Amino acid sequence: MWPAMITFEHVTKRYPDGTVAVEDLDLVCPTGQITVFVGPSGCGKTTSLRMINRLLEPTEGRILVDGNDVRERDASVLRRDMGYVIQQAGLFPHRTVLDNVATVPMLLGVSRKEARRSAAEQLERVGLVPELGKRYPYQLSGGQQQRVGVARALAADPPIMLMDEPFSAVDPVVRGDLQREFLRLQDDIGKTIVFVTHDVDEAVKLGDQIAVFATGGHLVQVDTPERLLAAPANEFVADFLGGDRGIRRLTFLASDRVGLDESDVVDSTVAPGLLEALGDAGRDWALLVGADRHAVGWVPTSGVPAAAAARPVERTFNPAADSLRVALDSALLSPAGRAVAVDDDGRVLGTAAHADILRAVTDEVARSQRVEAAS
């Protein structure tokens, strides 16, 4: 099965009590991409999601998958083609982890043996050891249960995944792990994913495209995370994205144009005169590297460059891969106030001061605005 495109056409949902949960929603969730629905509580995210697999029916308008109205298909059959993950995982307490994951393939008529075999593969995919397959859900941690929930939704290899706050019930550290693994997994499987969250950071981290909803079920803006942060459509979106929107934008700016300086990168054979010269030039610290050019630590230019006295390099950045946010973080964590740039193998390329990084920020912002104006 190949990924499919989901289209909302003038979709309105009015509950029997008169609540309008979604109003005149027009939206395309592109093939093979993660579309995140984000917005304050009660803005209709869950309602919109549940109309895709017909757990709810629109009052007006229609929802298409690959051009076909979802109402043309039997609801239960349709749902077996769409992985569904919910906040509390909803695992079957009476089934082993393996049999939980095998649920949908067995509904589709796959033999128990075959379903269990593919279930074991899915467990591995979501980072669970095969031994966990024999356990019951109550024997798992919250994070493991969510992973099983994801594995279960993936088991029949559906083209579409619908995920309603799947990671919000676990602690922040586990959530970070789950998010990273989820992105890695999506790189492999390239499903069409609709992901509901009320966490802006999660939306920005995971979304290829973010749909921001406002209370009353209005879609306010649909954009890539980068453009959303750079150009919120109105005050509501800007407020919702939060105060450090500018800082978050750094995540999307490449660090490959940061000017690097190699003069303060020294090894243990450095001549004392050179350190003195650095000190005279106002550099209190030099970066000591080993013979393999891996960073050892920051040493004061006033003393001897001994590894024992070095202050550790807490964070480095790779100009070929990391954002300016990582570069700035590296500078802020360094006693010298300088970021350490390394190549793919961890060899030091040079260092950069706060000011160098901020100059790169200014350039990158200007560049992205030019690109935007041209498009």
Added chain:
Amino acid sequence: MNILSGIFDWLTSADNWSGAGGIPQRMLEHLTYSVVALALAAVIALPLGLWIGHTGRLAFLVVNLSNAARALPTVGVLILAVALVGIGFTPVLLALVALAVPPILVNTYEGVRSVDPTVPAAAKGMGMRGPQILLRAEVPVALPAILLGLRTAAVQTISTATIAALVSLGGLGRFVFDGLARSEYDQVAGGAVLVAALAIAAEGLFTLLMITLVSPGVRRRST
């Protein structure tokens, strides 16, 4: 004479274990009444309880009716039934079924209703249909409560089936009531001991069913 040794003598006397009206025959009769009543009650109460628990419909009405029914004196029901349909097996069955339905119905309903709602929600979202959700997701999780209801009903039915003797039927109640009429208290107590033994056996049977039928994933959670 010591009452215990009296019971013992009565229970071990070879005469009591043979022929028409002997212990084996009365026990068989007693079991027949109980099993038929329990089966009939289960046929009525299980589907109803499952349906009410699954859909949430009529729950208020049924639970209240059941609780009211629990307060009915079984002997009263028996006399009423005799008045309506005459002497025979039917009034006994009616009284025992009326006794057994409420615990099965209420426990089944409560069991299904108290399944974590995310479980049926996830089942539906995965593409299970109504009956599949009920049978593959809700019933296995509610099974301890369902079996508990059946066990309660079984024990009550067995102990109450003694009343069959009141309307000239058989069963272990014969020993009790005949013994009382003839002031043969060894026989009264012996009959009661046999009834208790059957009830305990039923408890054991359902405990065994609990161990074999309920998934470890559910059993651990409920203890």
